[in-house]
């Protein structure tokens with residue numbers, strides 16, 4: 001039976017595990033630094049800490065990092081890949097991914113998400129429940145598109161950026177690295193690196209205070 005290891009026994013980790021089962025993984029276990037205090041994550045067992053996963057890689061057919069923090073997820077994915085881990089990629093059967101889209105290793109696409117034609121998604125990205133990423137979008141590494149967020153066609157999103165729940169981004173815009181788009185925002189202009197924007201239309205958070 002193919003074995004999957006998931007690093008990060010969080011709520012996000014439970015959705016990753018649930019999606020993995022829907023994708024046909026039958027044997028899956030968690031690793032988390034809260035072990036041995038944390039022994040379970042929902043119906044799944046936590047069998048060791050992060051360091052123990054690195055020692056156990058040969059026993060797994062796939063490894064995923066289920067850590068919501070983009071920077072930490074990117075770091076752990078890179079370290080696991082360098083250590084020889086076989087990084088898995090998940091697409092929930094109720095998600096729609098174009099044959100002509102590309103999805104980087106270690107990425108997850110949850111139920112109801114749509115990834116459209118000629119989109120390119122970097123490694124370690126989360127396309128969360130019911131989001132959409134439209135044609136020709138370019139997402140960097142370890143991006144998170146939250147539930148119900150929508151990117152119109154041709155949007156570029158830099159590494160480590162986070163599109164908040166229910167936000168929308170107008171077509172052909174360029175969002176930099178480490179951008180945070182607040183929940184429910186409507187982004188109608190480019191966003192520079194490291195900027196948090198909120199509101200409708202979206203403005204930098206400091207300008208809204």
Ligand SMILES: CC(=O)SCCNC(=O)CCNC(=O)[C@H](O)C(C)(C)COP(=O)(O)OP(=O)(O)OC[C@H]1O[C@@H](n2cnc3c(N)ncnc32)[C@H](O)[C@@H]1OP(=O)(O)O
Nearest residue numbers: 128146147163164165180181182183184185196198199209
């Ligand atoms: C399955 C899952 O759960 S996936 C997770 C999905 N979660 C998300 O998408 C979270 C997105 N995060 C947000 O929207 C956050 O509120 C952020 C990042 C924009 C701001 O967070 P913080 O920096 O902690 O700001 P804070 O909460 O202190 O709010 C600062 C001010 O901005 C306002 N504000 C915060 N977020 C928003 C928003 N999304 N839209 C409008 N105003 C906002 C607050 O009301 C506050 O206003 P005030 O100064 O007048 O009182």
